[in-house]
Amino acid sequence: MYTQSFNVPDTDANAGSPLKSVPHDTALQAHFDAVVDADGKIEPRDWMPDAYRKTLVRQISQHAHSEIVGMLPEGNWISRAPSLKRKAILVAKVQDEGGHGLYLYSAAETLGTSRDQMFDALHSGKAKYSSIFNYPTLTWADVGVVGWLVDGAAIMNQIPLCRCSFGPYARAMIRVCKEESFHQRQGFESLMTMMQGTSEQKAMVQDAVNRWWWKCLAMFGPPDADSPNSVQGMRWGIKRISNDDLRQKFVDATVPQAEVLGVTLPDPDLKWNEARGHHDYGQIDWDEFWAVVNGDGPCNKERLATRVKAWNDGAWVRESALAHARKQEARAMKEAA
Numbered sequence: 001m002y003t004q005s006f007n008v009p010d011t012d013a014n015a016g017s018p019l020k021s022v023p024h025d026t027a028l029q030a031h032f033d034a035v036v037d038a039d040g041k042i043e044p045r046d047w048m049p050d051a052y053r054k055t056l057v058r059q060i061s062q063h064a065h066s067e068i069v070g071m072l073p074e075g076n077w078i079s080r081a082p083s084l085k086r087k088a089i090l091v092a093k094v095q096d097e098g099g100h101g102l103y104l105y106s107a108a109e110t111l112g113t114s115r116d117q118m119f120d121a122l123h124s125g126k127a128k129y130s131s132i133f134n135y136p137t138l139t140w141a142d143v144g145v146v147g148w149l150v151d152g153a154a155i156m157n158q159i160p161l162c163r164c165s166f167g168p169y170a171r172a173m174i175r176v177c178k179e180e181s182f183h184q185r186q187g188f189e190s191l192m193t194m195m196q197g198t199s200e201q202k203a204m205v206q207d208a209v210n211r212w213w214w215k216c217l218a219m220f221g222p223p224d225a226d227s228p229n230s231v232q233g234m235r236w237g238i239k240r241i242s243n244d245d246l247r248q249k250f251v252d253a254t255v256p257q258a259e260v261l262g263v264t265l266p267d268p269d270l271k272w273n274e275a276r277g278h279h280d281y282g283q284i285d286w287d288e289f290w291a292v293v294n295g296d297g298p299c300n301k302e303r304l305a306t307r308v309k310a311w312n313d314g315a316w317v318r319e320s321a322l323a324h325a326r327k328q329e330a331r332a333m334k335e336a337a
């Protein structure tokens with residue numbers, strides 16, 4: 001999907017690029033601004049401001065980390081899925097999340113940062129990943145609710161990223177969103193089945209909705225007024241819709257789905273506001289959000305420890321793959337000589 005373009009020699013491929021004839025930084029900046037303003041794409045070989053590159057590495061690597069840490073809360077239900085059909089769906093979904101991580105790490109690599117650097121940042125606790133994955137999945141209904149609400153929130157956030165100004169990120173998001181859409185629907189369908197079941201099953205779904213609803217609203221990030229990265233992210237065409245506007249879209253889209261499902265969203269202040277043309281909703285607990293983001297959620301330590309263990313346990317695979325690649329290279333050189 002990606003060329004690792006920053007490694008590719010500057011040959012014919014970009015010979016016609018207008019950047020070639022632009023001699024100084026002001027002109028480079030002006031060209032970059034013009035591309036962004038015209039809704040064009042910035043590609044890895046193009047000149048870009050350092051801060052734009054840094055912001056993209058931050059956001060894309062955080063996103064990649066979220067995908068692979070996000071495999072854990074659902075992955076631990078694979079062995080306990082209630083039927084072969086549900087197990088097959090869950091295996092496919094969790095595998096998709098690993099694939100999303102792969103596209104996103106590859107997209108970040110085109111900006112000149114190595115995968116090892118990104119993993120170091122994750123494993124040392126320096127890098128962020130989505131707050132939502134620091135909560136436990138206590139029952140099978142949580143798996144359905146993660147699909148319906150967590151993936152639902154993720155799609156809402158990620159559809160606008162398909163139009164992000166950085167080409168590799170935007171292109172990766174197109175495929176990610178198609179798969180997320182399947183994830184959201186399978187979650188809804190699984191909950192629908194439970195809601196047609198016993199009173200215990202219905203209560204299990206309601207309990208899971210009660211525990212996940214507010215956490216999903218916080219996923220969109222701090223309110224616009226407290227979001228230090230938003231203004232610049234929007235100016236650069238990385239972010240297209242603000243945190244609060246996406247959150248509102250999610251609430252408006254989810255209320256009718258909850259009605260179809262027959263569950264109550266746990267917010268006494270949730271009601272349609274005719275004048276605004278949107279649903280009003282209650283206060284999000286931002287203190288809790290920041291505590292979780294800063295490492296103090298119910299599962300932060302466990303999630304990180306699991307990732308570090310997976311990395312250490314996989315060392316022999318990476319070493320073997322490298323040894324194999326070196327052998328292949330040596331053989332090819334010998335044959336060519």
Ligand code: BYC
Pocket residue numbers: 058059062063064066067068070071097128129130131132150151154155157218219220221222226227228229230233239243293
């Ligand atoms: N959790 O200025 P702001 C998924 C941080 S995975 C943790 O608004 P920005 C899925 C933010 O990073 C879902 N941290 O930032 C996978 C910033 O800190 P730094 C992940 C958060 O970047 C498996 C600070 O708060 N999706 O879909 O303009 C199974 C201030 O925020 C969170 C993505 O990563 C949070 N929830 O906007 C199922 C999408 N929110 O970096 C599903 C791509 C904010 O300055 N990312 N922070 O130290 C984005 O769209 C944006 O980065 C955000 C934040 C909207 C998340």
